[in-house]
Amino acid sequence: MERNDYTRSIFNGDQGIVLRVALRKGELRLMAVFRRGEGYVAYPLDSLRGSLSLSYAVSVHRSQGSEYTTIALVLPGQEMRMLTQEVLYTAITRARKGVLVIGQRDVFLKGIQTRIQRACRIGRRLQQSGP
Template sequence: GARSLNIELQKELNPPGEIRVERFGWTFCPGDKVMQVENDYDKDVYNGDLGVVSRIDMEEGELDVNFDGRDVTYGFGDLDELVLAHATTIHNSQGSEYPAVVIPLSTQHYPMLERNLVYTGVTRGKRLVVLIGQSKALEIAVKGARAKRRWSKLGEWIMEMKSKRA
């Protein structure tokens, strides 16, 4: 998934050098693209914010991320708030746009082959969208033959509210 892609993309785009910190299953290096994965009101950064690692201070145990021209400092113990973001999931990309988007499609991930997910992924790309994988996977997603029934208690809740009013 996105985690494996991030590890491989980091090797190609920003190979770990001497200055790096390894925490919570990730290796962070200056120049890495990262995503904030939870709201942190004290730092004024929010789930989905994208930035670039700008500094790592091993002596102080701190890492700085530049979010749109503003550096935010993280203690090494707070790095569970960040993940590499060379690649991300379609879910995490919602509400954002990117110059280029690459969407892998595989029948191996059959439950993820939904028309709305492909549409959301394709509409994230501003200049370039590349679909890679199996044509059969794209066909399954686009046809949307698997009608997805949403299970909720909404009907039950409405009936309960009606009976309380009577």
């Protein structure tokens, strides 16, 4: 979802799935289905056109706060400074049941060994500000 729809309680960033739903009299209709609590809500796809964009994959950053049954983690083709232990932890902990890692073993291992180095110096700033 790309914009808020307060009347339907669906909001920018909400993810759903488009399904062909059988209605009465055998009519098939495309519906956008979103998880709500323990159940689902469905809206006619036509009524949401212009508010939706297709999503075939989600970045680790985008997936924060979400949970999936199974994830496929696609690693970059070579080592990257952005592939850190923290990023891998975030990615892997999105899955409830299974993780499929696609990529080179050495890239994965290097990512596990790479920690984010923060240069905020907050401790020194607090000491300088006094009691």
